[in-house]
Structure formats: C-alpha cells, structure tokens
Amino acid sequence: MTKQWKLKEIVLMSILGVVFGVIYLLFFLVGEGIRNVLAPFGLAPFGYEVIYGVWFIVAIMAAYILRKPGVAFTAELIAGVIEVLLGSAAGPGLLLSAAIQGAGAELVFALTGWKDYRLRILVLSGISTAVVSFAWHLYSAGMIALAPWLIVSTLIVRIISAALISGVFGKWLSDQLARTGVLRGYALGKELQRKRTYESA
Amino acid sequence: MKVLKKRQKPIIEVRNFSFSYGEIDEQRLFNGLDFKLNQNEVTLLMGASGSGKSSLALCLNGLYPEAVEGTCSGDILFFGQHIQEYGKGELTQQIGIVFQDPESQFCMITVEDELAFTLENRKVPASDIRGRIESVLRAVGMEGFNQHKIHELSGGQKQKIALASVLLLDLELLILDEPTAYLDPISSFEFIELVERIQAEQQISVLIIEHQAEDWLRLIERVLVIGRDGTLLADNTPDRLFSEQKQILEREGVFLPGEYSNSPVYRERWNWDMKSDEKVLSVRDLSFSRGKQNVLKNVNMDVYSGEFVAVAGENGAGKSTLLQLLAGLLEPDGGDISMFERPLRKWQENDLRKRMGFVFQNPEHQFITDTVYEELVFGMKLNGYAKEEMESAAGDLMAQFHLKEHRHSNPFALSGGQKRRLSVATVLDETPDILLFDEPTFGQDAATTVELMNYVMGLKAKGKAIIFVTHDMNILDAADQVVILTRGEVAFAGTPNALWEKGKLLFEARLRLPARLRQKQQEGEIYDLIH
Amino acid sequence: MISSINPSIKMVAVFIPGILLGLTYDVFTPLLYFIFILTVTFTMTDIPIFRWLKLFSPFLILALGFAWMTMLYANQTFSGGDEIFSLWVFEVTAGSFQTGVSVGLRSLCFGALSLMFILTTDSTKLMLSFMQQFRLPPKITYGILAGYRFLPVFQHELQILKQAHRIRGVVRARGIKGRLNQFRRYAIPLLANGIRKAERVSIAMESKGFTGDTDRTHYHRMTVEKRDWLFFALMIGVLLGVFALSYYLGYLRIFGRQF
Ligand SMILES: Nc1ncnc2c1ncn2[C@@H]1O[C@H](COP(=O)(O)OP(=O)(O)OP(=O)(O)O)[C@@H](O)[C@H]1O
Ligand SMILES: Nc1ncnc2c1ncn2[C@@H]1O[C@H](COP(=O)(O)OP(=O)(O)OP(=O)(O)O)[C@@H](O)[C@H]1O
Ligand SMILES: [Mg+2]
Ligand SMILES: [Mg+2]
Numbered sequence: 001m002t003k004q005w006k007l008k009e010i011v012l013m014s015i016l017g018v019v020f021g022v023i024y025l026l027f028f029l030v031g032e033g034i035r036n037v038l039a040p041f042g043l044a045p046f047g048y049e050v051i052y053g054v055w056f057i058v059a060i061m062a063a064y065i066l067r068k069p070g071v072a073f074t075a076e077l078i079a080g081v082i083e084v085l086l087g088s089a090a091g092p093g094l095l096l097s098a099a100i101q102g103a104g105a106e107l108v109f110a111l112t113g114w115k116d117y118r119l120r121i122l123v124l125s126g127i128s129t130a131v132v133s134f135a136w137h138l139y140s141a142g143m144i145a146l147a148p149w150l151i152v153s154t155l156i157v158r159i160i161s162a163a164l165i166s167g168v169f170g171k172w173l174s175d176q177l178a179r180t181g182v183l184r185g186y187a188l189g190k191e192l193q194r195k196r197t198y199e200s201a
Numbered sequence: 202m203k204v205l206k207k208r209q210k211p212i213i214e215v216r217n218f219s220f221s222y223g224e225i226d227e228q229r230l231f232n233g234l235d236f237k238l239n240q241n242e243v244t245l246l247m248g249a250s251g252s253g254k255s256s257l258a259l260c261l262n263g264l265y266p267e268a269v270e271g272t273c274s275g276d277i278l279f280f281g282q283h284i285q286e287y288g289k290g291e292l293t294q295q296i297g298i299v300f301q302d303p304e305s306q307f308c309m310i311t312v313e314d315e316l317a318f319t320l321e322n323r324k325v326p327a328s329d330i331r332g333r334i335e336s337v338l339r340a341v342g343m344e345g346f347n348q349h350k351i352h353e354l355s356g357g358q359k360q361k362i363a364l365a366s367v368l369l370l371d372l373e374l375l376i377l378d379e380p381t382a383y384l385d386p387i388s389s390f391e392f393i394e395l396v397e398r399i400q401a402e403q404q405i406s407v408l409i410i411e412h413q414a415e416d417w418l419r420l421i422e423r424v425l426v427i428g429r430d431g432t433l434l435a436d437n438t439p440d441r442l443f444s445e446q447k448q449i450l451e452r453e454g455v456f457l458p459g460e461y462s463n464s465p466v467y468r469e470r471w472n473w474d475m476k477s478d479e480k481v482l483s484v485r486d487l488s489f490s491r492g493k494q495n496v497l498k499n500v501n502m503d504v505y506s507g508e509f510v511a512v513a514g515e516n517g518a519g520k521s522t523l524l525q526l527l528a529g530l531l532e533p534d535g536g537d538i539s540m541f542e543r544p545l546r547k548w549q550e551n552d553l554r555k556r557m558g559f560v561f562q563n564p565e566h567q568f569i570t571d572t573v574y575e576e577l578v579f580g581m582k583l584n585g586y587a588k589e590e591m592e593s594a595a596g597d598l599m600a601q602f603h604l605k606e607h608r609h610s611n612p613f614a615l616s617g618g619q620k621r622r623l624s625v626a627t628v629l630d631e632t633p634d635i636l637l638f639d640e641p642t643f644g645q646d647a648a649t650t651v652e653l654m655n656y657v658m659g660l661k662a663k664g665k666a667i668i669f670v671t672h673d674m675n676i677l678d679a680a681d682q683v684v685i686l687t688r689g690e691v692a693f694a695g696t697p698n699a700l701w702e703k704g705k706l707l708f709e710a711r712l713r714l715p716a717r718l719r720q721k722q723q724e725g726e727i728y729d730l731i732h
Numbered sequence: 733m734i735s736s737i738n739p740s741i742k743m744v745a746v747f748i749p750g751i752l753l754g755l756t757y758d759v760f761t762p763l764l765y766f767i768f769i770l771t772v773t774f775t776m777t778d779i780p781i782f783r784w785l786k787l788f789s790p791f792l793i794l795a796l797g798f799a800w801m802t803m804l805y806a807n808q809t810f811s812g813g814d815e816i817f818s819l820w821v822f823e824v825t826a827g828s829f830q831t832g833v834s835v836g837l838r839s840l841c842f843g844a845l846s847l848m849f850i851l852t853t854d855s856t857k858l859m860l861s862f863m864q865q866f867r868l869p870p871k872i873t874y875g876i877l878a879g880y881r882f883l884p885v886f887q888h889e890l891q892i893l894k895q896a897h898r899i900r901g902v903v904r905a906r907g908i909k910g911r912l913n914q915f916r917r918y919a920i921p922l923l924a925n926g927i928r929k930a931e932r933v934s935i936a937m938e939s940k941g942f943t944g945d946t947d948r949t950h951y952h953r954m955t956v957e958k959r960d961w962l963f964f965a966l967m968i969g970v971l972l973g974v975f976a977l978s979y980y981l982g983y984l985r986i987f988g989r990q991f
Contacts, residue, residue, distance in 0.1 A: 551903060
C-alpha cells in the first residue's frame with residue numbers, strides 16, 4: 001500500500017495531523033467552556049461532543065485531497081501519532097481511538113471503491129466515523145452504563161458535529177486550498193485543473 | 202585560473218533536453234539543451250533570473266519533472282547511462298544539490314540527525330556514522346554544532362550545514378545554487394574557499410549557479426549560459442567567454458566580472474544629491490533583546506527625505522531586527538523611534554502603513570494572495586483605486602520587473618529572483634514617504650539589479666527616503682549614508698568614502714571594499730610588484 | 733528508569749491495561765491499579781510531583797465529569813441498590829454511585845498511564861522504535877517526523893503572517909463577519925504554506941538519497957532487552973494480579989455482572 005504513496009503525500013498527511021492537532025487543542029478550550037456550563041447537570045462530557053468533528057477532519061480532508069485507498073485510515077492514525085509526538089498527555093489514548101476512527105472513515109470510501117468523493121460521501125464518511133468511534137467509547141469510557149436516551153442523544157450530537165465539521169467544513173477548506181494552487185501535485189488539484197481547462201475549452 | 206585537465210570524461214551528457222512545468226508542447230522552460238559536464242571540472246552556469254537554472258539543477262539529479270508534475274523530452278545521461286535507468290535514490294546519492302533556499306534543505310530537527318539521515322540512506326554502518334559526522338563538520342568549520350537545532354541557526358550557518366549534508370553523499374557531482382546569496386561578504390568568501398578545498402581533495406565535478414561570479418572565477422574552468430528563451434547560448438572557457446562573447450552576456454543582462462565589465466560603477470550612476478533637511482525618521486538610544494540576547498544596543502540614526510541609507514554588517518548582526526523595529530513590527534525595549542517628529546506608536550496604523558513601505562528579507566513572507574497580479578493590486582484595492590487605474594499601474598510594474606508572463610502565476614511558484622522582485626514591487630504601488638528594504642537585490646542578475654535600483658533611485662529623486670539592508674558592497678558604495686552594525690551596535694555611520702578608509706573596521710564587520718576599489722588595490726599591488 | 737525502556741514496548745505495556753480496564757465496573761480493581769501506576773510513576777521516573785499534578789489535573793476534571801454523568805444517568809443494569817442521596821430530579825443509588833466512581837477511576841488510570849508514557853518518551857526515538865521494532869515503513873516514519881518538525885515553525889509563521897497583513901495595510905478585523913474573514917485570511921495561507929513545505933521537504937529528503945527502502949542502517953539503534961520485557965511483565969503481571977485479587981475478594985464486576 002505504501003508503495004503507491006509518494007513521500008510528499010505522506011508528509012502532507014503528517015502536516016495536516018500537526019495543524020489539526022494544534023487546532024484541536026485550541027478547540028478543546030471551547031469545549032471546556034461548554035463543559036463548564038453543562039457540568040452541574042452532569043452533562044459535562046457533552047461539551048467535547050460538540051467539537052468532536054474537528055478530530056475526524058484530517059481523515060476526510062486527506063482522503064478528499066489524495067484520493068487513494070487507505071489514506072483516510074492512515075491519515076487519522078498519523079494524526080494520532082502526531083498527538084503523541086506533540087506530547088499531549090491524552091496522546092496515547094487518542095492514538096488508540098484514532099485507529100478506530102480511521103477505520104470508520106475508510107469504510108465509506110472503500111464502499112465506493114475509492115472513486116466517489118462528492119460532498120454526500122464525505123458527510124457519510126464523517127457519520128460513519130462518528131458511529132464507529134462512538135461504539136468504541138461505549139466500551140472504553142464506560143458510556144454503556146448510561147441511560148439509553150442519553151446514549152442516543154450523545155450519538156446524535158456527535159454525528160451532527162462530524163457531518164458538519166469534518167464533512168462539510170473539511171470539503172470547504174480543501175476546496176479553498178485547491179484554489180490557491182498548492183494542491184497542483186495532488187489528485188484534488190489535478191481534478192480542479194482538468195475542470196478549468198475543460199471549462200475554458 | 203586552472204589549466205585545463207586533459208581528456209576529461211563526461212559525467213553528465215544532456216541531449217536535446219526540454220522541460221516544462223506544464224505540458225511539454227505548451228510552454229517550454231528549456232528547449233533542446235545540449236551540453237556536457239566533465240569529471241573533476243568546475244563549471245559555472247549563468248543566465249538571467251527566471252531562465253531556469255534552478256529547475257535545470259533538479260532535472261539533472263532526476264527529481265524533476267516528477268516532483269513538480271512537469272514534463273520533459275530528450276535525454277540526460279549520467280556516466281553514459283540514461284538517468285531513468287538508475288534506481289530511485291541511486292542518482293541522488295551521487296549528485297548533491299545545495300538548494301537556493303536554505304530553508305527548503307532540511308528534514309530533521311538537529312544537525313546530527315540531519316547528517317545521520319544522509320548516511321543511513323547510503324547504508325553506512327551505524328558504527329562509522331559518528332566519525333563521519335565529526336569529520337564533515339570539521340571540514341565545513343562547524344565543529345561542536347552536533348546537537349544544535351537547525352531552525353535556530355543563522356542563514357550562513359544553515360548554508361554550511363546544507364553543504365555538509367551534501368558532502369556526505371557518495372558525491373560525483375556537486376551542484377551549488379546561489380549558495381552565497383544570504384552570506385555577508387567575508388562568509389561568502391570563506392564559503393568559496395571551502396568549496397575550492399573540497400573540490401581539490403575529493404576531485405569531484407562542481408556546477409555552480411551564481412549571478413555575481415567574480416569571486417568564484419579562480420576555480421572555474423568552463424561557463425555555460427542559458428538564455429531567456431531556454432536555449433544554451435554559450436559554452437566556453439571564462440576568459441574567452443567574457444572577452445569574445447561579451448555581447449551575449451550583456452544582451453541577457455548577466456553580470457560580467459568586474460575586470461571585464463565596462464559599465465559604469467553604481468556610485469557614478471546614482472550619485473544624485475537629493476538630501477533635504479526634512480527629517481523623516483529618527484532613532485534615539487534604541488535597544489531590543491530576544492530572550493537573554495541583546496540584539497540591538499543604543500542605536501541612533503537619522504534619515505532625511507531624499508536620502509538613501511544603506512545598512513550593512515555580518516550575518517546575525519541585527520540588521521533585519523533593526524528594520525522591523527523601524528517599521529513598527531517589533532516593540533523596542535528602550536529608546537524612541539519617530540517618524541516626522543512623531544513617535545511611531547502615536548501613529549494610526551492606517552496612516553503609518555500608507556506612508557511607510559516595508560519589504561521582508563524572505564520574499565515569501567510578503568505574499569498574502571494567490572497570484573502575482575492580485576499581489577500587486579492588493580494595496581491599491583484597499584485604497585479604493587478604480588479598476589482601470591489598477592490595471593495600468595500593475596501592468597507597468599509587471600513590465601518594469603519582468604513579471605508580465607507570470608501575471609496569473611502563484612507568487613510561491615516563481616524563481617528566487619522573481620519572488621524578490623515581486624515582493625519589492627508590492628510596496629511601490631502607493632509611493633509612501635519612506636521605504637524600508639531588507640536585501641532587495643539578492644538573487645538578481647545585472648539587468649534586473651540596475652532596473653530595480655533605477656526605480657528606487659527614481660523614488661529617491663522624488664524626495665522619498667530609502668533604507669536598504671544589503672550585503673552588496675557596490676550598492677553600499679552608492680549610498681548617501683552607510684550604517685554598519687556589529688553585534689547589535691552601530692560601529693560606523695557616515696559616507697561610504699569615509700568607511701572605505703577604515704580597514705580595521707571593515708575587517709571586524711566582515712565587510713570588503715567594493716569592486717572598483719578592490720580592482721584598484723590589485724592593480725596597485727601589481728604595480729608595486731613590478732616596480 | 734522508565735525513560736530508558738524501549739518506546740514500542742512501553743506503548744504496548746500502556747495500551748493493554750488501558751483496554752482491559754474498560755471491562756471493569758467495580759471500584760476496587762481500577763483503584764488498586766491506579767495506586768500501582770502512581771507507585772511506578774514516582775519510584776521509577778524523576779518527574780517532579782508538582783509538574784505531574786499540573787499535567788494531571790485536566791484528567792481529574794475529565795474523570796469527575798464522567799463519574800458525575802454516570803452517577804446521574806446510569807441505566808437500569810448499573811443502577812441497582814438503595815438510594816444514597818437525591819438531588820433535584822436525580823436520585824443516586826448505590827449501584828450508579830459505584831459505577832460512576834469506577835468509570836472515573838478508570839479514566840484516571842488511563843490518564844496516569846498516558847502521562848507516564850508521554851513524560852518519559854522522546855518523540856524521535858518513539859518513531860525510530862516504531863520503524864525498527866514494529867517494521868513501520870521508513871517512508872511513513874520519516875514522513876511523520878518531517879511533518880512534526882514543522883510545529884515550531886508554524887507559530888513563527890503565524891506571527892509573520894500577522895506582520896505581513898499589517899505591512900500591507902490590512903487593519904484588524906472587527907465584528908463577527910470581519911473575524912470570519914480574518915480566519916479565512918489566516919487559516920488558508922497557513923495550511924497552504926504547510927503543504928508547500930511538505931512538498932519541499934520531500935524533495936529535500938529524496939535529494940539526500942532517501943527512497944523509502946527498508947534496507948537502511950540505523951544511527952540510533954533501538955533495541956529490546958531483558959529489562960524492557962521485565963517492565964512489560966511488571967505492568968501486565970500486576971494488572972492480571974489485580975484482576976485475580978479482586979475476583980478472589982469478590983469485588984470484580986465486568987459490565988453489570990458481579991463475579
Ligand atoms: N514550482 C514551479 N511551478 C511553476 N513554475 C515555476 C516553478 N518554479 C519555477 N517556475 C518558473 O520557471 C521559471 C524558471 O525558474 P527557475 O527557478 O529555474 O529560475 P532561475 O534561473 O533559477 O532564476 P533565479 O536566478 O531567479 O533563481 C520561472 O519563470 C519560474 O516562474
Ligand atoms: N525569530 C527569532 N527568534 C530568536 N532569535 C532570532 C530571531 N530572529 C533573529 N534572531 C537572532 O537575532 C540576531 C539578529 O538577527 P537578524 O535577523 O536581525 O540578523 P541580520 O543582521 O539580519 O542577519 P542576516 O545578515 O543573516 O540576515 C541573530 O543572532 C539571530 O539569531
Ligand atoms: Mg534559481
Ligand atoms: Mg537579515
């Protein structure tokens with residue numbers, strides 16, 4: 001698998017991991033704010049659910065930009081590794097969840113045969129990531145012990161966050177990037193160029 | 202100059218080679234190049250800025266066109282074999298490049314890891330690696346820097362580490378792409394001596410890309426010239442080229458080494474005395490520190506309208522820091538800076554920016570849009586110019602700075618020299634009262650240097666104040682006032698003529714005499730020898 | 733000292749308890765293991781206790797949040813037993829209280845394990861060890877390291893971008909729309925620069941003869957020795973021991989079931 005990837009594609013995944021690793025830490029503060037409001041009602045962890053999508057964005061952007069099998073999974077895993085390298089105390093835990101989330105994101109792309117990268121697929125991939133990662137947290141964070149209505153509503157919040165932040169926002173961000181011309185050497189940039197020459201012809 | 206060695210075998214043969222960043226049948230950067238590089242020979246590659254020298258270097262070691270999604274036709278042979286037949290990495294382990302932009306050269310954090318990385322790629326046994334690192338660091342004069350972080354080194358030190366890491370390859374051909382552009386005059390001189398020594402010891406071929414090749418001349422055996430049209434214009438020994446084929450070089454706007462050149466020296470071109478007594482900028486007891494390091498101490502200077510001030514000094518002396526303070530980008534720790542008798546911090550940001558232009562040392566730092574055109578009209582847009590006005594002003598600037606064909610290019614995908622010109626052009630749109638330039642002429646060929654200077658001196662004639670930070674002693678020579686920094690202190694302020702008298706100071710500040718005086722000095726020595 | 737343990741082995745030794753503790757819903761098991769982790773942390777590393785506390789406090793808050801939520805909202809499987817106290821519309825039973833404390837303790841365990849790992853592991857060595865012990869392809873290893881190297885650069889870059897905007901006459905944005913615009917003006921160039929750097933650094937690596945070939949020598953040799961396995965055995969052995977003891981004493985609960 002790694003034979004087909006160019007070095008620059010791997011470095012790109014890694015840089016996305018670094019950028020969003022940092023952004024995630026920033027958003028963490030936002031999450032904390034929400035958490036403090038919700039804490040008295042025992043709903044503190046909800047605060048983090050709202051921003052969960054930031055954490056999946058790397059997988060979806062990388063897949064959308066590079067368009068190769070295995071990219072979504074690897075990019076998410078790399079982002080997890082980066083979190084560890086950055087010395088984030090939550091790193092090792094995040095690495096474990098990253099592997100599982102990456103698989104969730106990859107699943108949807110695999111079902112399309114790694115050919116379809118329209119918005120709806122990206123959103124679906126975000127949703128799938130949310131669901132798979134949620135299953136893992138049911139186990140690891142002991143959420144299975146919670147009341148069913150709470151489990152379901154947490155899942156819904158997470159799905160919405162993933163669909164909007166990683167699917168919709170991730171695509172928007174990638175498209176903006178492609179417009180600057182830096183993605184010339186990657187699948188997304190090449191497609192944009194093809195479109196432009198087609199339109200101008 | 203060296204005697205030509207007999208019967209040299211070609212190491213690289215380029216046959217009918219063309220290359221394009223897009224499709225090969227659209228815009229070709231080079232067209233049907235044919236030349237050879239010989240074993241153990243030092244070759245100089247010259248050409249106007251943007252003619253494709255840096256791109257050619259990366260084609261020779263096989264990384265282009267693949268790495269930039271370009272296309273090529275024709276053949277490049279390395280030791281008689283087509284470069285595409287070499288396995289991945291085989292070629293790059295024998296052809297080493299020191300890149301034009303030292304920032305793009307590294308992939309590890311510490312010096313030691315960076316150097317070890319190259320050796321590991323070559324499968325050098327782990328036990329030998331430390332010894333090799335030590336000896337290469339000694340060779341480039343950087344002993345003891347093993348554990349230093351690369352991004353904390355000064356420009357000159359980075360360049361030396363770049364050279365060291367390339368020397369660890371199993372070198373057959375060493376390519377140096379404007380390696381001295383960021384260095385102060387003495388460091389640059391030392392770098393050249395270093396390369397000369399290494400070439401003599403290891404008997405490798407060297408290809409040097411440089412605009413001002415004067416100091417390299419004593420080791421150069423052959424010169425290649427690429428034209429703006431992408432063809433090879435000359436392939437000759439330096440002596441014959443610079444005397445017999447001079448017109449080609451003059452037409453292409455390439456620097457002729459001082460002794461061959463008969464164009465007027467800069468100070469004669471621009472010695473207009475326009476200085477008025479209107480004080481534009483005044484600096485009193487300025488000091489600034491970064492962490493524990495006192496970068497600037499007690500700096501005083503005054504700049505008048507219509508004055509051209511040049512700031513020089515060794516690498517790391519604090520020149521860029523001073524300029525950033527003058528522009529109000531950094532806050533001084535002590536002292537005052539005022540513009541038109543009013544402290545900088547009392548100025549409204551808007552007014553300040555309208556009346557002051559600033560150009561970063563690294564041209565890429567200036568860019569905030571996606572095309573050359575947008576970059577040029579950015580300021581005009583903010584000031585509410587009409588569309589036609591912007592169109593014509595930007596058109597003029599693009600023509601002036603040879604960027605016409607690059608109107609839609611991304612600023613980051615330009616050649617080194619083009620980036621520099623674009624970044625300078627971005628502040629010339631609304632003609633402020635004072636312009637601050639950090640090394641505006643590096644990476645320029647003779648023609649573009651003169652054009653750029655003409656433009657800027659034209660502004661001076663209109664009464665603008667100009668400040669240059671520069672390592673080019675010939676430009677220093679043309680200034681109204683020079684300010685020399687050593688280790689954060691003003692070691693000298695006065696006219697260039699007074700500076701050239703102070704041999705000891707020049708030595709301490711790691712500066713040299715300008716070409717016109719060096720030549721005289723040499724002639725004087727020869728005269729002394731004969732009589 | 734834990735800092736000299738092979739990073740890959742250390743990572744596995746941290747992961748296994750992290751995963752297995754997810755099974756338990758009693759207080760005793762995670763509490764005992766938590767005490768063990770603290771003992772290891774303060775006897776086998778030289779992390780200053782105040783630094784540790786500072787870094788650990790977010791985990792504490794997080795754990796409290798989880799525990800509190802679980803207490804208030806535990807489902808029937810977990811909320812048996814008598815009511816201990818009630819608050820507003822919530823009532824906390826012995827079962828839900830126990831489950832809440834257990835969930836909290838478990839996340840404390842994982843926090844303490846993570847912290848122990850992060851504070852004793854060098855980033856570069858970790859990657860090199862992944863490559864040498866887990867056969868992670870060099871292309872990925874060095875690709876990741878190259879990206880990681882840009883972290884300090886980004887901060888610098890953001891500063892320069894701000895300066896560039898000032899120089900070019902862009903005034904500070906006001907209002908929500910201005911802020912959003914500003915975000916775009918910063919975020920896109922920063923990312924674009926990152927990608928440009930990715931391209932350049934990979935050219936630099938390839939120009940130094942890097943091919944991604946697994947056949948390369950290693951300057952920093954990462955080895956696995958007896959002491960690494962001893963550490964591994966200690967971490968896992970004690971975990972199993974704690975599970976056994978807890979079962980023997982009758983505390984062990986796996987999902988809602990008592991054993
Ligand atoms: N990555 C790129 N993508 C597209 N075009 C490029 C790219 N890099 C350079 N160019 C274009 O190719 C031409 C040659 O660039 P190159 O950097 O090889 O010039 P150069 O001779 O080294 O110039 P200089 O002396 O200014 O460094 C320029 O016109 C430049 O705009
Ligand atoms: N961002 C920074 N962080 C920390 N130190 C810095 C930074 N920028 C510069 N320095 C240090 O401040 C000192 C002055 O740097 P400055 O860039 O002003 O030198 P300079 O005279 O412009 O050198 P050069 O000729 O190499 O451009 C140097 O010692 C440098 O290492
Ligand atoms: Mg160049
Ligand atoms: Mg400088």
